[in-house]
Amino acid sequence: MISDWMDSVESDIARISAHPYAGTPVGDVLDWAACSKGKRIRPILLILCSLYGPNCLAHKNRLTLLAAMMEVTHLASLIHDDIVDEAPFRRDRESVQRRFGKDAAVYAGDYLIARVQYYQAQENLHEAGMLLADAIQQMCAGEIGQARCRYREDVTMQEYLCNIRGKTTALFRASCRIGALESGCSKEVIEQLDRLGESLGCMFQFRDDLLDFTTDKEVLGKETHKDFRDGIYTMPVLMAMRDPLAREQLLPIMRRNRDGQTDCEQIKKMETIVHKYGGVENTKKEILRYRKRCEEILKMLPANAASAELGKIVRKCAQV
Amino acid sequence: MISDWMDSVESDIARISAHPYAGTPVGDVLDWAACSKGKRIRPILLILCSLYGPNCLAHKNRLTLLAAMMEVTHLASLIHDDIVDEAPFRRDRESVQRRFGKDAAVYAGDYLIARVQYYQAQENLHEAGMLLADAIQQMCAGEIGQARCRYREDVTMQEYLCNIRGKTTALFRASCRIGALESGCSKEVIEQLDRLGESLGCMFQFRDDLLDFTTDKEVLGKETHKDFRDGIYTMPVLMAMRDPLAREQLLPIMRRNRDGQTDCEQIKKMETIVHKYGGVENTKKEILRYRKRCEEILKMLPANAASAELGKIVRKCAQV
Secondary structure, X not given: OHHHHHHHHHHHHHHHHOOOOOOOHHHHHHHHHHXXXXXXXXXXXXXXXXXXXXXXXXXXXXXXXHHHHXXXXXXXXXXXXXXXXXXXXXXXXXXXXXXXXXXXXXXXXXXXXXXXXXXXXXXXXXXXXXXHHHHHHHXXXXXXXXXXXXXXXXXXXHHHHHHHHHHHHHHHHHHHHHHHHHOOOOHHHHHHHHHHHHHHXXXXXXXXXXXXXXXXXXXXXXXXXXXXXXXXXXXXXXXXXXXXXXXXXXXXXXXXXXXXXXXXXXXXXXXXHHHHOOHHHHXXXXXXXXXXXXXHHHHHOOOXXXXXXXXXHHHHHOOO | OHHHHHHHHHHHHHHHHOOOOOOXXXXXXXXXXXXXXXXXXXXXXXXXXXXXXXXXXXXXXHHHHHHHHHHHHHHHHHHHHHHHHOOOEEOOEEOHHHHHOHHHHHHHHHHHHHHHHHHXXXXXXXXXXXXXXXXXXXXXXXXXXXXXXXXXXXXXXXXXXXXXXXXXXXXXXXXXXXXXXXXXOOXXXXXXXXXXXXXXXXXXXXXXXXXXXXXXXXXXXXXXXXXXXXXOOOHHHHHHHXXXXXXXXXXXXXXXXXXXXXXXXXXXXXXXXXXXXXXXXXXXXXXXXXXXXXXXXXXXXOOOHHHHHHHHHHHHHOOO
């Protein structure tokens, strides 16, 4: 059932990403920017949450468009992420900035955001538009917050959580909330699905941060510990840092890192310390705690085809 | 009269740029991003054009908000420009990217765009929202087009004009059109003000490009010929290039420039050639031609307080 909805979402993503510059150098950039295809988790969440509402079929066109807007917003944010990270690849393809330069990438991201803005105006989106814009603001604030924490050896777990609530969780929450709202769910169900989106988003980010410590470079498909090298200290590191002995050993590595003196040996040493002092184990525990939270929310919701699918997503995001 | 309107626009700019992060590192970035104050030419145009419509007073709140949205959009684009240009200063203050880093600057620009998007949804803007989003798309396409033309010795005048129509003119046109539309102007007046915006925008950019060739570094307040050094060949250069003798002398300089071998001597040589072969003179003529076009449009419009102010802006933009 969901696959039929997602076909419409794909058409809407193509419609939003369309441009009148085919066959020009501008068109080449915009084509490249738009054709990156991810797992579509945000639009899937929006559609699944909408299935709880009585008006989901009546509002199908609007819902698939909203799901597509969510994905294109996410896509634009990835393009801007890659500029900041100077990432050469994104999903096995050259990043926009690597292929066409930083300047083209900044404006390619902005172009996609403007396309979302256009459809927002065309479709007279009011509450959903405000929710989406608000989520983007939170996402930007989270990214700025993360940037301001870089290389800070005294960064706290609270700061980390605050940053990921913005940079990752906000769009997950907005996807769930907008799906529920626009299909006419009750206030109670809207709040439950909002909470589900929040817990899922956090879990998704914890797992992403954990992968650096549990996966080989070959499997991960990217350089490991890029976050650490960039001075972004994530949950496994911060969990380990709670132990004074780990802290004592990690601080000199973090200081060398800040001074640009990180080599493979230092990274391996850091990884060993994080494992030894429970950074990995405690992050896994945290993921399982959030999985439980998600499952409790799902139990409170009516059992239907959507809840079975959401359950699968929860289990997938909790695989550690 | 206009100053009363502009006070309201300033309040609306402050309202759009507001954020809930006061006193935090994120708030510091967002404050810095928002407090750059330019000449406000886009909101002034929007308000002046709205004065031709019968509903301008009735829709005053909506019009000043739209004018503010136009300015904040422009502000966001400047922040992203400065990342691309790695500009250290903007309007006598450190640029966001210089002060807080490239990553904070990307997301500070995105944050401001999301704030505009929020108000667009809140105020249920339909046609004006679509016009604004469309103008931003054109602006991005113009910037990408310019990026793709960099260091190309065979870049044409047509390509240059196409790029500036996007990067500069689109927002000028949208300002005029939205002001006219939302105040209830006739179709004919809307089209005339749209054309005025387009001519003014072009003239504004031609003059900006000319300043590099007619103003000392001290007066200009920034490094001269940054565009040329960055491989962006503007109207004075392209006008001179029409002469085969100039072309022959400029090509070796452009090639050295592409290879990163530009020094002050080369820049001086380039400037002398551009002057000698009419690049400056012909750009001035082009500006005057556009000034005439603007004045003809103004003559066709009803004479009122707004047309006198618009005439002043036209003359100011044509000062060469």
